[in-house]
Amino acid sequence: MEIEHYVINETHRIQTQQLDVYPRFLFGPGPSNAHPRILQAMSMRMVGHLDPQFLALMDEIQELLRYAWQTDNRFTIPVSGTGSAAMEASLANLIEPGDKILVGVNGYFGNRMVDMAERYGAEVHQLRCPWGEVFSLEEIRQGLEKYRPAILGLVHAETSTGACQPFDGIGDLCRQYDCLLLADTVTSLGGVPLLLDAWKIDVAYSGSQKCLNCPPGIAPLTLGDRALAKLKKRKSKVANWYLDMTMLMNYWGENRTYHHTAPINMNYGLREALRIVAEEGLEARWKRHQTIAQSLWDGLAEMDLACHVAREYRLPSLTTVVIPEGVDDKAVRQRLLKEFNIEIAGGLGELSGKVWRVGLMGFNSRSASVALLLSALKIAIAGAGK
Numbered sequence: 001m002e003i004e005h006y007v008i009n010e011t012h013r014i015q016t017q018q019l020d021v022y023p024r025f026l027f028g029p030g031p032s033n034a035h036p037r038i039l040q041a042m043s044m045r046m047v048g049h050l051d052p053q054f055l056a057l058m059d060e061i062q063e064l065l066r067y068a069w070q071t072d073n074r075f076t077i078p079v080s081g082t083g084s085a086a087m088e089a090s091l092a093n094l095i096e097p098g099d100k101i102l103v104g105v106n107g108y109f110g111n112r113m114v115d116m117a118e119r120y121g122a123e124v125h126q127l128r129c130p131w132g133e134v135f136s137l138e139e140i141r142q143g144l145e146k147y148r149p150a151i152l153g154l155v156h157a158e159t160s161t162g163a164c165q166p167f168d169g170i171g172d173l174c175r176q177y178d179c180l181l182l183a184d185t186v187t188s189l190g191g192v193p194l195l196l197d198a199w200k201i202d203v204a205y206s207g208s209q210k211c212l213n214c215p216p217g218i219a220p221l222t223l224g225d226r227a228l229a230k231l232k233k234r235k236s237k238v239a240n241w242y243l244d245m246t247m248l249m250n251y252w253g254e255n256r257t258y259h260h261t262a263p264i265n266m267n268y269g270l271r272e273a274l275r276i277v278a279e280e281g282l283e284a285r286w287k288r289h290q291t292i293a294q295s296l297w298d299g300l301a302e303m304d305l306a307c308h309v310a311r312e313y314r315l316p317s318l319t320t321v322v323i324p325e326g327v328d329d330k331a332v333r334q335r336l337l338k339e340f341n342i343e344i345a346g347g348l349g350e351l352s353g354k355v356w357r358v359g360l361m362g363f364n365s366r367s368a369s370v371a372l373l374l375s376a377l378k379i380a381i382a383g384a385g386k
């Protein structure tokens with residue numbers, strides 16, 4: 001082949017440095033810092049997505065995920081994509097056009113669920129309460145009675161508000177009303193008490209970059225028997241090819257049929273993340289997150305900083321701190337980042353400008369993080385009056 005006649009445009013051939021990234025403490029709503037063991041696992045050599053070594057690893061991931069979620073669901077897999085991909089997978093697979101879904105909206109991610117459900121043709125109804133509060137069992141019962149939905153969607157850990165939705169009794173109610181219970185557990189898996197089967201949750205999804213400390217790009221999903229039964233009865237095809245679990249089932253199940261190329265190294269990372277969870281044990285892990293969060297809350301109180309969520313419903317993995325009157329939200333966050341390499345986040349939606357969001361997730365949940373964060377915050381606030 002002759003190559004001398006090609007005319008190459010050199011405009012975009014820019015000179016760049018080899019990648020180097022400043023280290024940060026990721027104390028916001030996610031991503032959290034990746035555990036070094038996970039990064040190490042991710043740099044392991046590649047194999048093919050049908051290699052017997054990889055197939056064995058897929059089985060291990062599924063089993064470790066069942067442990068982390070406390071479920072016996074056979075269909076428990078990681079979706080290729082971030083938490084939102086697993087959220088979309090749950091809705092795309094369970095909703096058939098015209099299905100009624102009731103979504104609890106008490107924060108940003110409830111709204112996202114509504115948006116996605118509408119795109120798949122559901123008749124969407126909303127239960128609403130102020131951001132930072134949670135739904136009572138009675139409010140949920142009234143919603144089920146009024147709308148008789150096929151699916152109830154709730155966010156267990158609302159990362160936008162710092163509130164933890166209690167699940168006591170909801171699973172039983174959903175069975176009574178012949179409704180599937182779907183839970184967003186993105187910011188609870190691996191950090192906050194979560195017992196999928198005991199709570200009778202039919203569908204749940206999560207993410208890798210919150211309490212699991214894995215980089216973003218892979219997202220757990222599980223479907224229980226009642227959810228699988230609805231999926232099998234579908235009259236229409238799942239309206240999303242990439243996330244169609246009826247096809248992915250054949251790759252993650254016994255047949256191992258190619259659907260799309262699994263992101264091999266993301267799976268290495270998730271496996272290591274779940275190994276770390278299993279090594280520590282769920283109960284120890286939940287207790288650690290709770291104890292460390294309590295010391296953060298005590299320290300904030302000593303600085304006269306209030307938490308936005310009532311103590312009873314406060315998430316240990318994500319705290320919303322009320323920005324004091326006269327303090328410049330952005331100036332504080334910028335100073336934390338520039339001077340201390342600490343990332344926290346501002347509020348979303350109706351909490352924008354009102355709260356800071358502080359996440360101590362996975363191995364970031366330790367006393368050294370609390371000490372560092374509180375001292376840096378003290379300095380940043382002192383210098384950031386409006």
Ligand SMILES: *Cc1c(COP(=O)(O)O)cnc(C)c1O
Pocket residue numbers: 030082083084085087109155157158159160184186187207216
């Ligand atoms: C982060 C998050 C998501 C979305 O996950 P992505 O990985 O950003 O796509 C969904 N729900 C909740 C509660 C979250 O915190």
